[in-house]
Amino acid sequence: MTTYYRDPEVLITSSGVWMNGREFRLPELIQVWYTKGARSWGVIAWRGALGLAVLLPLLVGALAVLVALLLDMSLGTTVAMVVGGILVGLAVVPVADLMLERVDRSYDRGSRTLEIWGRVRGGDVLLMRTNNAQRFGRIYRALQRALEPAVRR
Incomplete structure (x- = not known):
């Protein structure tokens, strides 16, 4: 057998x-x-929320760098904004791995009932x-x- x-x-x-x-x-x-x-739209919404949680700090960091470079500010303020933007963007890296792992597991589980x-x-x-x-x-x-x-x- x-x-x-x-x-x-x-x-x-x-x-x-x-x-x-x-x-x-x-x-x-x-x-x-x-x-x-x-x-299950709840599962799909959860995946979207996880994706936003990963992307939002990156977008905020990129926006801070862009604003710092476009506005006519003192050198010290510009450098502070660029460094702050980079730090905000880098802060998401350790959390991003955990969030993306949760997204992977949600795809393994699926978003519908199977019979x-x-x-x-x-x-x-x-x-x-x-x-x-x-x-x-x-x-x-x-x-x-x-x-x-x-x-x-």
């Missing part, structure tokens, strides 16, 4: 599938497909529902690999 995927809630092997508290032998699954739910459905003799059954796009992809590919040899027989 080959194990294609295993976690505490899902087990996919060459002999069967255990998901959502139910067990199915591979020959019982006539057809398997997935559906995508509506986008795997299966057709058995008794009708259509929901095999799994998740918001985690990365986990969904692994499980769906494992399910396809498990069903592939059964189709060739």
Whole structure:
């Protein structure tokens, strides 16, 4: 028996599938497909807010340098504004890595609900529902690999 995927809630092997508290032998699954739910605009807005949090200090720093160079001020004031603008821009660097990592993780999780459905003799059954796009992809590919040899027989 080959194990294609295993976690505490899902087990996919060459002999069967255990998901959502139910067990199915591979020959019982006539057809398997997935559906995508509506986008979560809250997740998308959160990504945008993180992007703004990274870009805003950079823009403020660049604006300070631009204003310092365009306005006719004393040399000391101009140098102070340029250095201040550069420092504000550089202050975002340590935080930017953390923010961009959060954006990456939000893409791994996805912005919509994903479902795997299966057709058995008794009708259509929901095999799994998740918001985690990365986990969904692994499980769906494992399910396809498990069903592939059964189709060739």
